[in-house]
Amino acid sequence: MIRLENISRLFQVGEQTVSALNEVSLEINPGEYLSIMGPSGSGKSTLLNLIGLLDRPSSGLYTFDGEDVTHLSEALQAKVRQEKIGFVFQFFHLIPRLTASENIELPMMLAGIDKAERMAKSHRLLQDFGLLDRASHKPEQLSGGQRQRVAIARATVMQPRILLADEPTGNLDRASGMEVISLLEALNAQGMALVVVTHDPEIGKRAKRQVHMIDGKIVSGGS
């Protein structure tokens, strides 16, 4: 499904060139579950952002379902993100003035889906995720774990092919962290590919495939 070939990502910091990713190749199959681990600064987030089309590589080729997405226009990349990719962030990134339900509806709103359908879908997700009584709550009225579940609902509402989670438990206590991980794994079990970047070896070990990175290179678990 996803195929990265010799992807490099360089950052120019003043005079210096920092190589965040160095000739990385990686293949992800539909429904796969993999974790990405490695020391801080090893390029995990950079890799995830590239997979999520939030960033463009300095060199290399990226194909999604056989289509070269490396050189797509900004608008077409946005379309791929909208239809095929779901993001879960460490800091949730919910919009504070919108209710839980409205936050979940957001991707559908951008896609031009009408209100009735949006409400029905977000209702179903809230129910599945045990948040029905929180539908009209604002993010600040929710606990960290609840916020992350709302964020996961938002990430999955368009039924993407792959979920990308960057430290999804980084801001949560152990118990709610585990809840979030089980939720993500349940979604993976339904067929969504799942990539989790984590510092926590215990969480990392749960994935069937574990990718280790050091200094912008994949040292194990790559294809």
Place this chain on the structure above:
Amino acid sequence: MKLIDIASFTSKSLVGAKTRTALMILAMSIGVAAVVVLTALGEGARRYVVDQFSSLGTNLLIVFPGRTETKGNMPGMLIGETPRDLTLDDALALLRSRHVKRIAPLTLGSGLVSLGRRNREVPVIGSTSDLLEIRHMTLLEGRFLPQIDPRNAVPVCVLGMRVKEELFGSSQALGRWVRIGDRRFRVVGILSAQGQSLGFNTDELAIVPVASAQMLFNIPSLFRILVEARSRNDIPLAQKDVERIFAARHEGERDVTVITQDAVLSTFDKILRALTLAVAGIAGISLAVAGILIMNVMLIAVAQRTREIGLLKAIGATGNQIRRLFFFEAAILSLVGAISGWLLGEFGAKVIAGLYPSLPIAPPWWAIAAAFATSLATGVLFSLLPANRAARLDPVQALSRR
């Protein structure tokens, strides 16, 4: 993204930042209100002057002694040596022109009008019977000056409403005798209330035959001659005739000035229109200031909502969609600001109209339209930069911030 969703999303973000939104709307509405009120004032002044001049009469020419350098000059700005006086014979000679319908010579003085112990100092006009028609005056009761040879002094007078009331109260005035200066006049008519008309209050004056006034004030000359042309088209021809007749009578010297009501009217009209426009332009500057304020606050909003913009991109928003959201926000702000400014301006104009009831104060439609257009244009124009900045935001950078 559907329009209704754009609208609800942006209005939620506007409501979410109440102070910011209120301040921007306030700035915009003050600008629009300023345009509306100031143009209403300018238009009011213009219409007032035009009305006043129109109410003077129709197809009117005014002759006065002395010469002005150019036609456009205002009456009264006389140049050169003391001019020759206008006489009653001059006035009567003007009737020889085919283009002149009628004339009214005018003398002017101030006299004490008295009845018994009651008295009152008022302007006294000496003229002829045609003055009534030429000046579009109307009578409440009685008759106007008799149609006699203007050279004859007849002891009759016509009084303004207020003068009559003060001397006679509610009792009958027609046929009674009053004293004006050191002469006695019989009251033959009362003017109906007309109020102020170009510096003259027709309610507070007395009109006597021109010859009587000349004797009363001991002045042989005339103050003005009012000439009514036969029709609108006759005005320039009548003007030429009048000038020619005077030249013939004054040994070829062009020592009188003839102005036409039309010329004065259009001059005033032009001046006051230009003034209104200038004032509107100055008020428009405050709209531009409001626009700059909007830009500033929008830039701050973009900075504050960086993470939100990054998130929207991550979940599939294109740069154009983001741009549209910020545009829409600015447009709503300007529109609401323009509407509230318009209402504020109309209210202000009403208040001023209440304070000065004689001025026909109303904001002209073009000023309202221009104010709306300017506020929308500035709002959208000045949101260009912030909206573009938002659209170009790098999502990775935006999301990496806590």
